[in-house]
Amino acid sequence: MTHAEARTVTGWSAARALARTLAEPVDVESVPLALAAGRVLAADVRSRTRVPGFDTAAMDGYAVAGPGPWRVTGRVLAGAAAPGVVEPGTAVEIATGAPVPDGSDAVVPYEDVRCGEGLVEAPPPRRIHIRRAGEDLRPGDVLATAGRDVTSPLVGLLAQGGTDVVPVRRRPSVRLVVTGDEVVQAGLPGAGQVRDALGPLVIALAERAGASTPELVPVPDDRDRLRATLIADGADVLVVTGSSSVGRADHLHAVLADLDAVRHVDGVACRPGHPQLLARLPDGRWVVGLPGNPFAGLVGCVTLLAPLLDGLLGRVERPPVRVRLAGDAQPPGAVTRLLPVRVTDGAAVPVADAGPARLRAAADADGVAVLEPGWQPDSPVEVLHFP
Ligand SMILES: Nc1nc2c(c(=O)[nH]1)N[C@H]1C(S)=C(S)[C@@H](COP(=O)(O)OP(=O)(O)OC[C@H]3O[C@@H](n4cnc5c(N)ncnc54)[C@H](O)[C@@H]3O)O[C@H]1N2
Numbered sequence: 001m002t003h004a005e006a007r008t009v010t011g012w013s014a015a016r017a018l019a020r021t022l023a024e025p026v027d028v029e030s031v032p033l034a035l036a037a038g039r040v041l042a043a044d045v046r047s048r049t050r051v052p053g054f055d056t057a058a059m060d061g062y063a064v065a066g067p068g069p070w071r072v073t074g075r076v077l078a079g080a081a082a083p084g085v086v087e088p089g090t091a092v093e094i095a096t097g098a099p100v101p102d103g104s105d106a107v108v109p110y111e112d113v114r115c116g117e118g119l120v121e122a123p124p125p126r127r128i129h130i131r132r133a134g135e136d137l138r139p140g141d142v143l144a145t146a147g148r149d150v151t152s153p154l155v156g157l158l159a160q161g162g163t164d165v166v167p168v169r170r171r172p173s174v175r176l177v178v179t180g181d182e183v184v185q186a187g188l189p190g191a192g193q194v195r196d197a198l199g200p201l202v203i204a205l206a207e208r209a210g211a212s213t214p215e216l217v218p219v220p221d222d223r224d225r226l227r228a229t230l231i232a233d234g235a236d237v238l239v240v241t242g243s244s245s246v247g248r249a250d251h252l253h254a255v256l257a258d259l260d261a262v263r264h265v266d267g268v269a270c271r272p273g274h275p276q277l278l279a280r281l282p283d284g285r286w287v288v289g290l291p292g293n294p295f296a297g298l299v300g301c302v303t304l305l306a307p308l309l310d311g312l313l314g315r316v317e318r319p320p321v322r323v324r325l326a327g328d329a330q331p332p333g334a335v336t337r338l339l340p341v342r343v344t345d346g347a348a349v350p351v352a353d354a355g356p357a358r359l360r361a362a363a364d365a366d367g368v369a370v371l372e373p374g375w376q377p378d379s380p381v382e383v384l385h386f387p
């Protein structure tokens with residue numbers, strides 16, 4: 001008798017790519033602009049207006065026409081609707097942001113003018129200090145394309161373009177099933193117990209990657225309880241921590257078989273974190289199995305969970321970040337190695353002492369460097385930043 005059925009291990013980069021490409025984007029919803037940061041655009045957004053909307057003074061000073069000196073005939077402040085006209089030889093005192101009167105050749109900053117007896121004088125202006133209508137944006141200009149993350153500057157740009165409501169992907173829902181008789185959710189663990197470290201880690205990571213706040217369901221090492229928990233509906237993605245290996249209390253494989261799940265990834269050729277899993281239940285819900293050792297579970301998050309969420313969100317793939325690896329890391333051998341690193345001055349510096357059950361190195365790192373099989377010490381490494 002064998003304890004575990006044979007599984008076909010998937011290469012690390014193939015597993016990651018599968019998680020992203022198998023997922024179809026979730027539905028679209030509209031959110032007010034003020035709530036759009038952190039979401040993923042579901043459609044291109046175009047400008048509804050021109051920016052600036054009118055010829056605008058870029059400095060506080062005088063809008064002048066023709067050669068100086070100029071007779072000052074009035075004043076325009078920001079918000080004025082009808083700034084009037086300046087005739088050659090005259091000037092209008094003007095505020096930054098105010099509409100420039102017709103006929104103006106330039107705005108001369110206060111600092112450059114000499115004033116006296118209703119006249120202002122200045123050397124011939126070298127810059128016009130007028131922002132022309134539509135020089136930044138025109139109606140119909142694409143402000144951002146589908147699949148982009150809405151960042152804080154993008155929210156500002158969308159506002160400039162007259163956006164009030166933004167089409168985004170709804171946040172995928174995640175139910176987090178934390179298995180293990182020994183795992184406790186709060187306080188100090190008793191004899192034989194361990195504090196749940198992976199649960200809080202996955203919740204934070206999934207939220208930052210764009211999911212709605214995961215619901216955490218602790219489940220003891222019991223096949224029927226795990227089965228009942230996976231059957232209960234209500235989430236796009238079920239993340240199961242622990243129970244992924246071949247021990248007597250590791251029931252995930254048996255339960256997935258009971259439920260006729262399709263296993264797309266069952267074991268990944270990486271270290272740590274090889275017992276990770278991606279499966280789909282017949283009703284379409286995804287199951288991500290993460291190894292219980294916390295750093296190994298984190299590796300499962302960056303390998304399968306984050307790319308799956310990217311796919312569900314329709315997020316465009318960013319070009320990989322590759323940098324030099326400082327220090328003297330050994331080549332990884334036959335399987336991909338994930339190494340916690342800090343990125344400083346364009347180099348990835350390994351953070352010492354990463355073991356599968358230890359989180360200290362990862363907690364002090366910016367992300368993990370990916371040492372693919374065949375990697376040689378002088379070649380660059382891809383760095384995956386933690387979401
Ligand atoms: N005979 C074999 N044994 C193991 C193998 C193997 O290939 N053959 N793989 C090892 C590797 S690698 C890992 S990783 C673990 C994965 O085990 P499971 O996913 O089944 O997880 P557990 O056995 O439940 O727990 C492993 C370890 O992690 C602790 N743990 C579990 N959940 C949490 C949590 N939420 N927060 C903090 N710590 C947790 C648990 O107490 C164990 O110490 O299997 C190896 N064995």
Ligand code: MOO
Pocket residue numbers: 271272273274275291293295296356357
């Ligand atoms: O997933 Mo395990 O970490 O390789 O110990």
